[in-house]
Amino acid sequence: MTVSGSRTPNIGSKENPVDLLVVGGGINGVGVARDAAGRGLSVILCEKDDLSEGTSSRSGKYIHGGLRYLEYYEFRLVREALIEREVVLNVAPHLSKPLRLLLVHSPEQRPRWLIRLGLFLYDHLGGRKRIPGSKGVDLKVEWGNTLLRSTFDKGFAYWDVWIDDARLVVLNALDAARRGAEILTRTALSAAERNGDLWRATLRETQSGAERTVHARAIFNGAGPWVEKVITSIDGANSKSSVRLVKGSHLVMRKWWDGENGFVLQAPDKRLIFVNPYFDDLALVGTTDVPFKGRPEDVRIDRGEIDYLLDILNSYFIRQHGSSDVLHAYSGVRPLFDDDDGKSASAVTRDYTFEMDVGRKGAGRQAPLLSAFGGKLTTYRKLAEHALERLAPFFPKMGPAWTDSASLPGGNIPDGDMNAWLASLQGSFPELPPELLRHYGRCYGTAIFDLLSGVQSLADLGTHFGGLFYEIEARWLTDNEWARTTEDMLVRRTKHGLFLSEAEKASVEAWMTRRRGAA
Structure with a gap:
């Protein structure tokens, strides 16, 4: 290593x-x-x-205050979490970005005044700097009659932060x-x-x-x-x-709306279900909260969870989805502190x-x-x-706290302006496709110059496994990021596994086998 x-x-x-x-x-x-x-x-x-x-690679990919936690009076937790949104945007701008969310109002679940109050607290508890505030939205004006069912015409826009958790x-x-x-x-x-x-x-x-x-x-x-x-x-x-083990599951589907915003849907059980853009043309839908018994490493999504999420989608959106629309699913076990007071899984x-x-x-x-x-x-x-x-x-000689302002590796982007910095990469690597540079920039930030040291053309990237995955990145992951299996590379260090065929994944496995043999 x-x-x-x-x-x-x-x-x-x-x-x-x-x-x-x-x-x-x-x-x-x-x-x-x-x-x-x-x-x-x-x-x-x-x-x-x-x-x-x-658990840490199977989240909803959010750094968020936890709007729903306000209902349980967890003001300290929400304030701490809201502040962390700004911190992560500063120290890891390559992994994170503000995400606009449209909370579709369902009066059967929560009255509008309660949501407005919650969003007012959300806007002011964390001392926002870079993240915009919330506002009411006329869904018919924003989306017309082509996306959401006609019964939903009012909503609220607010912001949280998207993150690559793994x-x-x-x-x-x-x-x-x-x-x-x-x-x-x-x-x-x-x-x-x-x-x-x-x-x-x-x-x-x-x-x-x-x-x-x-x-x-x-x-x-x-x-x-x-x-x-x-x-x-x-x-x-x-x-x-x-700890009280609670299973949370997510679906990956084809994105069926335009734009970069996500949606927050109120479920009949008062949960909030998030529907967010995932890469360029995918959607991430979740999560469930199901009590879990057994070994955490054996967690899997079940049919009831899939149906639960699809039913909520279909109650809000005009386009109807079935299990055949689910491209991928994952589940994680959340180790929640068990205060033994009989709360439901979603209220813990x-x-x-x-x-x-x-x-x-x-x-x-x-x-x-x-x-x-x-x-x-x-x-x-x-x-x-x-x-x-x-x-x-x-440890009386231990130093003071320091992590609130220190960039994570690759996060020293000039002025934190990721879009401007990504645009500038094309001048440094004119022979490489923009979508490939965007992938490298989003994953590795300024470490891209170490990753691509000496690269002048696509041929310098080595074997092309498929999609945006080349040998130069595979070598980087095994040499620098403790990747020892194909899954380490394709599922956690990157998400290339979502876009490679089974044959292409097999070629990655063959490469890994050869590399282990040569070690």
């Missing part, structure tokens, strides 16, 4: 323990690893699968590595025990079974749906908290909490175990700040 951090020799030994062992390579784990490394702590992160393989995870891991963290994918924490004021942890590579012993001053458990499982693997650890808080375990009373100063319960993609950066505040007493 080209970018793996400036690993200190023998780091993690008893004589040279690592400051922080982070368990979990989802958004919360990599966020904590990045923040901690930037504050001067030595960090090792282990993830039993690929980065963002679980790449947000990878870029946090990249920045952590560049600041000295060691990122170990497909490496599980199999056991840990306290040894005086240190943790003695056993890490196991999930494919080879090879084991490594790591000594750490503290452990952060950011394993998401597996947070309780990690606690049970740690000798002497126990927890009074738990999206806030997060921590639990600190410092060992037996009277045993002297013990190595801390900090576990995170709950949370969501939007608030990962604040969760990381708060986690390090909890760990600060154990």
Whole structure:
């Protein structure tokens, strides 16, 4: 791995323990690893699968305040989330962009005055700078009679932020590595025990079974749906908290409207269903909230969820859709903090909490175990700040918070003006198609100049696998972004898998097999 951090020799030994062992390579784990490394702590992160393989790559692709959470009086959470919209636009303009949403008014679900009040709070709680405010919309004027059913004539326009969730995870891991963290994918924490004021942890590579012993001053458990499982693997650890697993599923379909705005539909159960542009000609529809039992890695969408989403679409739009219109679907398990009050799945808080375990009373100063319960993609950066505040007493020389203004890798776009910067790329690479440069720019930002170093023509990109996927990008992903399988490349690091045929995917797999054999 080209970018793996400036690993200190023998780091993690008893004589040279690592400051922080982070368990979990989802958004919360990599966020904590990045923040901690930037504050001067030595960090090792282990993830039993690929980065963002679980919940963090299966979201609704939003950094949003959570308009619906206002109904549950979660004002602090909404304010924190609204502020994060502006932060992510500044630090990762290549991954994010403001998205206009049309909330179609359905008087059977919520009165107009309640929505207006909610949007007023939404506009003012977070201190908007770059994001426009909300306003009422006459849907007939905007769309005529060709898109929405005639019963829907009023709505509200407001804005949130679109994000590439899986790449947000990878870029946090990249920045952590560049600041000295060691990122170990497909490496599980199999056991840990306290040894005086240190943790003695056993890490196991999930494919080879090879084991490594790591000594750490503290452990952060950011394993998401597996947070309780990690606690049970740690000798002497126990927890009074738990997570409530909720399945959220999305559909990918052909886009059937013009323009770049999305839609928010009020479901009969009071949920808000989002219908958003996805790439140039696709739509992303979701999400469901279904209680989930079983192994999180086994989550799959079921027929009832597909029908639920299609029924809501068909109740609002003139064009009717069936299951044959679903091109792709994905599901994720959300590890929501379980406050055990009998709420429905959609009403369970999206806030997060921590639990600190410092060992037996009277045993002297013990190595801390900090576990995170709950949370969501939007608030990962604040969760990381708060986690390090909890760990600060154990690291008195740790630096201050810093991530609110530091660009993620590739995010140093001049003035944050992504459109102007993308337009300028054609002058640097005149022989490459605009759509290809836009893809590279959106994925890698200013790192495009490293990716395309020495490239003068399409022939310099190597094998063309199909669509916009060329060998030069495949090499970049395996050399720099911990991609070790075809799925890592086509599903998480990029979304090329949506546009390649089965034969083209097979050619990528053959290339990966040859590359592994040559390693």
